[in-house]
Amino acid sequence: xxxxxxxxxxxxxxxxxxxxxxxxxxxxxxxxxxxxxxxxxxxxxxxxxxxxxxxxxxxxxxxxxxxxxxxxxxxxxxxxxxxxxxxxxxxxxxxxxxxxxxxxxxxxxxxxxxxxxxxxxxxxxxxxxxxxxxxxxxxxxxxxxxxxxxxxxxxxxxxxxxxxxxxxxxxxxxxxxxxxxxxxxxxxxxxxxxxxxxxxxxxxxxxxxxxxxxxxxxxxxxxxxxxxxxxxxxxxxxxxxxxxxxxxxxxxxxxxxxxxxxxxxxxxxxxxxxxxxxxxxxxxxxxxxxxxxxxxxxxxxxxxxxxxxxxxxxxxxxxxxxxxxxxxxxxxxxxxxxxxxxxxxxxxxxxxxxxxxxxxxxxxxxxxxxxxxxxxxxxxxxxxxxxxxxxxxxxxxxxxxxxxxxxxxxxxxxxxxxxxxxxxxxxxx
Numbered sequence: 038x039x040x041x042x043x044x045x046x047x048x049x050x051x052x053x054x055x056x057x058x059x060x061x062x063x064x065x066x067x068x069x070x071x072x073x074x075x076x077x078x079x080x081x082x083x084x085x086x087x088x089x090x091x092x093x094x095x096x097x098x099x100x101x102x103x104x105x106x107x108x109x110x111x112x113x114x115x116x117x118x119x120x121x122x123x124x125x126x127x128x129x130x131x132x133x134x135x136x137x138x139x140x141x142x143x144x145x146x147x148x149x150x151x152x153x154x155x156x157x158x159x160x161x162x163x164x165x166x167x168x169x170x171x172x173x174x175x176x177x178x179x180x181x182x183x184x185x186x187x188x189x190x191x192x193x194x195x196x197x198x199x200x201x202x203x204x205x206x207x208x209x210x211x212x213x214x215x216x217x218x219x220x221x222x223x224x225x226x227x228x229x230x231x232x233x234x235x236x237x238x239x240x241x242x243x244x245x246x247x248x249x250x251x252x253x254x255x256x257x258x259x260x261x262x263x264x265x266x267x268x269x270x271x272x273x274x275x276x277x278x279x280x281x282x283x284x285x286x287x288x289x290x291x292x293x294x295x296x297x298x299x300x301x302x303x304x305x306x307x308x309x310x311x312x313x314x315x316x317x318x319x320x321x322x323x324x325x326x327x328x329x330x331x332x333x334x335x336x337x338x339x340x341x342x343x344x345x346x347x348x349x350x351x352x353x354x355x356x357x358x359x360x361x362x363x364x365x366x367x368x369x370x371x372x373x374x375x376x377x378x379x380x381x382x383x384x385x386x387x388x389x390x391x392x393x394x395x396x397x398x399x400x401x402x403x404x405x406x407x408x409x410x411x412x413x414x415x416x417x418x419x420x421x422x423x424x425x426x427x428x429x430x431x432x433x434x435x436x437x438x439x440x441x442x443x444x445x446x447x448x449x450x451x452x453x454x455x456x457x458x459x460x461x462x463x464x465x466x
Contacts, residue, residue, distance in 0.1 A: 047103040048111050049080045049087065053120050055099035055192055057236045057309070059253045060466055062091040062100050064171040064427075072114065076250070079117035082108070093176040096234070096253075096309030097188060121247065170431045174463030175312060175456050179420055181321065182314035182459075183260070186228045188307070192251060195238050195304040198222050200297045201269060208366040214276040215330060215369045216295045217257065220303060221269040227305075229270055230260050231337035232313040232422075232462070237272075238304035239293045251306050252290035255424065255464070257333035259341035273333040273369055313422070313462045315341070320353040322419040324410070326399055326433050328361040331425030332369055334464070335360075338422070339382060346381065354418065356382040357409070361399040361429070363390035383409075400432040404440065411444045414451055420460045427465040 049070075051062065056078055063071040063078065070084035071091060078099075091100055104126050106112070112124070178185075190196045202219035229235075236251030243249055257263075258271040276295040277288025297303065315323060315338045323342075325335040335358060345351035362368040365388055374384060385402040388394070403410060413419040414437070423433050441448040455461035 044108040046082065046106045046108045046111055047087070048082050048106045049085050049100075050102050050104055050112065050117065050123060051078050051080060052099040052102055052123050053077045054122050055097050057097055057099075057192075057251050057253050057306070059096060059234075059309070061094040061096065064463075064465070065091045065094050065174075065176070067169060067172055074118050077118050077120060079114050081114055082106075082111040090172075094312065096307075096311070097191075170434045171463060171465075173434060173452055173456055173461060174423075175459040175461050177457075177459040178312045178314040179316040179318075179321070179459045181316045181318040183230055183317055185230050185233060185308070185311050185314060187233075187309055187311055189227065190306045192236070192238075192306055195236075195251075195306045196222065196225050196227065198227075198303050198305050200299055200301045200303060202263075202271075202299065203295075203297050206273070206369045207371070211364070211367045213329065213363070213367045214295065215367075216274050216276070217369075218272045218274055218294055218297065219258075219263050219269055220272070220305065221267065222305075223268065225268075227268060227270070227308070228260075229256050229308045230310075231256070231315045231341050232334045232464075233308045233310035235270070235272075235305050235307040235309065237290050237294060238306065239290045240304075243289075249289055253309065254294075255330075255333035255337075256308070257336045259337050259344060261341075261344070265344065273330045273336065275330045312459065313424075313464050315422075316418075316420050318354075318418065319351055320418050322355040322357070322413055322416060324357045324359075324413060324419060324421045326359045326403070326421070326423045326425075326429075328399060328425035328429055329367075330369065331464070332360060334424055335422065336370060339377070343377070343381065355413070357406075357413070358382055358384045359387065359399045359402050359406075360384065361387040361389065361402075361425070364388055365391070398432060399429060400436040403433065403436040407440045407443060410437070410440050411446070414441055414446060417454075417458070417460075420462070421455065422462045422464075424464045425466075430463060430465045 063073060067090055068084050068086055070081045072079060102123060198220035201221045204217050205214060206217040207215045234253050234255045236253050238251045239249040241249060254272045254274060256270050257273045262269045263271040274291055274294045277291040280286045323338060327335050339356060342356060365371060385406060387397045387399045387402040389396045389398055438448045441451055
């Protein structure tokens, strides 16, 4: 038997039943092995080097699966894209005498590849910034973050929440209609932290007759509830009516959520997220950079700090917000943000489609605030959070780099510290 035919492979695969299509695996992979279509995320066996970089960020564990295969019989991308569930492991005569080849999943896979993970982190740091900006994001939470609960309810056992509020939070008649939706979990415990997310399971089936996959939404309320002391949370949802190319399309989950009425029941899975968490240290500074509904986790963090301050239990750390939208009218929460005192939060708006005005993006606002950001970059208590469309990520990180270099700072060292200390969190989609 030839070497190619007999070569054994632990093929890395993604469980389509558990995956919530959050894109963290594809964004994190340093070698471009992960790709997706409208249904599934899959791994190219010819590109995957088992570096394990995609494992820690995955919120559901759908990434934690390996199948023992002969390389010549590895599942193709097309085969994986057609899966509704993982196939059973295959038996191979060539593998019978190789005790090291076993099916791995969950913590076993992570533990056996811990050294590979460290290598992967180093490899990501070496990737040219222009090629893989996402690799700069941390996969660990801030050291002072509270302990998160995750995966309390999986795709096969969702819990039920009741809609107790649904209101539009930008001006009526704007192109990007955005809603603030409040869900109550009643007597079912559902603990969450600022920066976590949940999955919403839309009723019905897709064009292929299969149940809809859950869609992920960041939580917009603080840890003690949208209403303090209640077992509820809020979401910020934009009604999707066109795709990225501007073609008309009706987003299944977003339209379902935006049309919900008070009293409606919603199927929820999660919560998800163990790294994009705010620091608890009272002296920590938080720089929040977002666009559109990427404001959801920023609203949660801001509101938690506001409540701590109102109770007299908080001192110190600065809050800085860079918030972008096409126009002021489309910006979610614009009115409430204007009411926050300036000594509590420093807010910088950026609007890219204001009639008669030049286009202005969040990275432009950041460059205008370069002296302030340069000072914060040098403070080990500063944490940066970026959330919004994927297209904003490179511009934001380039701005941070240029601000650092502009005052003679070692950007390579600073960026590595931000990543390794959990102080640069990226959540783009």
